[in-house]
Amino acid sequence: xxxxxxxxxxxxxxxxxxxxxxxxxxxxxxxxxxxxxxxxxxxxxxxxxxxxxxxxxxxxxxxxxxxxxxxxxxxxxxxxxxxxxxxxxxxxxxxxxxxxxxxxxxxxxxxxxxxxxxxxxxxxxxxxxxxxxxxxxxxxxxxxxxxxxxxxxxxxxxxxxxxxxxxxxxxxxxxxxxxxxxxxxxxxxxxxxxxxxxxxxxxxxx
Numbered sequence: 001x002x003x004x005x006x007x008x009x010x011x012x013x014x015x016x017x018x019x020x021x022x023x024x025x026x027x028x029x030x031x032x033x034x035x036x037x038x039x040x041x042x043x044x045x046x047x048x049x050x051x052x053x054x055x056x057x058x059x060x061x062x063x064x065x066x067x068x069x070x071x072x073x074x075x076x077x078x079x080x081x082x083x084x085x086x087x088x089x090x091x092x093x094x095x096x097x098x099x100x101x102x103x104x105x106x107x108x109x110x111x112x113x114x115x116x117x118x119x120x121x122x123x124x125x126x127x128x129x130x131x132x133x134x135x136x137x138x139x140x141x142x143x144x145x146x147x148x149x150x151x152x153x154x155x156x157x158x159x160x161x162x163x164x165x166x167x168x169x170x171x172x173x174x175x176x177x178x179x180x181x182x183x184x185x186x187x188x189x190x191x192x193x194x195x196x197x198x199x200x201x202x203x204x205x206x
Contacts, residue, residue, distance in 0.1 A: 008034040008042035009058040011175055015092070016044065018179070020051025024094040024186060029167070033078045034175060035089040039063055041082055046072040073141050080145040081171050084152065088171045090178040095167040098189035103162040105196075108133045111188055119184035120159045121177060131155055132185075134162045160185055 012032050019025050019032075030050055033043035044050065045057040059068050063083050067075040078091045102109060109132040117123050117130055133151050138144040144163075152158060159181050160170035170185055172178030 004036055005042060005058075005060065006055070008036060009055045012042060012044055012058050013053040013055070015175060015179060016050035016053040019092070019094055019182070020049070022096075022183075022186070024096045024182075025050040026095060029095040031072045031074060031078070031093050033061075033082075033091045035082055036060065041078065043071060043075060043078060045070050076141045076145040077148060077169060080149050081169075084149050085171065087173050089173050090175045091169065091171045092178050092182045093167060093169050094182060094186065096186045096189065098186065098193045099162055099168040100165065102189055102193055103134050103164045103166060106134070106164075109162070109189075109192065111192060114188055114191060116184050116188055119180055121172070121181075122157070131158055132160050132162060133158060134164060137163045137166045 012034060015032050016025070019030065024030065028047050028049055031044045032050070033041045035041050039062055041061050041063070042058050043061050044053060045059055048057045059071055061067055061071060061075055061079060063079050074093065077093070081088050081091050111117060111130045111132065112128065113126055115126045117126055117128060120130065123130065133155055135144070135148060135151060148161060152161065160168060162168055168182070168185060168189075170178060170181045172181055
């Protein structure tokens with residue numbers, strides 16, 4: 001277990017630096033986690049600069065117990081994904097600009113026509129429709145986690161969700177897969193934001 005946790009901590013420190021360099025986790029926002037075994041996950045500590053993480057900033061959370069001292073208030077959102085989806089081995093939560101902006105549009109996002117949709121596991125065509133559910137944020141994170149679980153149960157193929165005014169959650173069977181999903185989603189959300197802006201400008205000119 002010690003060796004597994006040490007490797008998970010090393011990977012989370014590295015992924016924190018990656019997304020900090022992308023500008024996806026401003027200030028102390030965002031969090032990252034990795035499954036250790038059927039019951040436990042390694043997760044980043046609350047209130048940390050994700051570009052300057054060290055081994056002491058990685059905690060162990062139990063899927064069936066309250067979050068450990070120092071854990072992010074959003075830890076229940078990670079744990080719910082691991083409980084609900086046994087194939088999930090890694091979760092990334094970022095606050096990228098386009099995700100925060102589009103999350104305020106109100107409706108679920110339906111992405112289609114973009115070539116980069118094929119970055120999502122199982123997607124083989126740009127013609128598919130990928131739904132990213134948008135949920136209202138809530139300071140009662142346990143209640144929020146229950147609502148997220150219920151919403152995702154109706155969208156088993158969705159690779160991610162947005163919290164309104166907050167940010168993006170995505171997951172994968174490995175850290176490499178979830179990193180690919182997160183990077184692709186951040187790009188696609190910028191494209192979708194700009195597409196909507198162009199449509200508004202075109203409407204004003206007509």
